[in-house]
Amino acid sequence: MTAADPVPGSHTFRTVDSRVVYSGAILALRVDRVEMPDGRIAEREVVEHHGAVAVAAVDDDGRVVLIRQYRHPLGARLLELPAGLIDIAGEDPLQAAQRELAEETGLAAREWSVLVDVALSPGFTDEALRVYLARGLTETERPAPEHEEADLELVRMPVAEAVRAALSGSIVNATAVAGLLALSAAGAADLPLRPADAPWPGQPDALLRRQAARRAAD
Structure with missing residues (x-):
């Protein structure tokens, strides 16, 4: 390295x-x-995507609530955590998670905490999600489902069994794999979790800002 070479990790x-x-x-x-x-200029393609939330909802029997949902790009039904997009400007991520849990499972929860934050594929997209842990489950009103959600199948599975399914390749959805492994690791080591309102500096908002600007210009 010469004096003119940049120090690794210092380039803007x-x-x-x-x-x-x-x-x-x-x-x-x-x-x-x-x-x-x-000093060269390189092109980088970036997919802007809404932020998302997912919920690892665990019942009093230690079972995690999963959904089996059809995913058209893969042409298959996948076992997943209840999840959804934050596509409303200003919506609080926790409120979005509570909404998605009710819409997809008909459940509410008394206790919420942040399980893990994930940047899904930072090589080409700003898409990121927050996975919450929800406990103290009760039934709540579930809105009439639409589109793929009208075909959702609810599956309750012991956490250890769900983790084995992820490690065996039966559960491949990235959100579910990350959430289940984080849930297992936190439980095994008795690790403290962040409060439900913990800051989320990686929450993407570029697409929401772009859409708001476009509506304002129309």
Whole structure:
């Protein structure tokens, strides 16, 4: 390394310019031109996506509530945690999680905490999600389901069995795998969890801001 070489980890990746290639309801694709450490400019494609929340809801018998849902891109039904997008500007993530749990399972919970935050694929998208742990489950009103949610199947599974399903490849949804393994690890080591209102600095909002600006311009 010479005196002119940058110190590893010190470069500022400055975005020289940016253009939007596509903007839709749940994602946008932009192309950024970014300054690299060697001074060259490289293009980086970025998928902007709404933030999301998921819920590892555990009942009094130690079973986690899963849903089996059809996912069209894979053409298959997957076992997942109840989850959904934060696609309303200003919506609190915890309120979004409570809404999704009620809509997909007909359940509410007395106790909430943050289980884990996940950047799903940071190589090309800002998509991130927060997984909550919910306990003290009770039944609540469930709105009439629409689209794929009209075909949801509820599955209650002991946590250890769900973890084995993730490790065996029976559960492959990234959110579910992350949430179940975090749930197992936290329980095994008796680790403290963050409060339900803990800050979430990685929550994406670029798409929501873009959509709000577009509506304001119309």
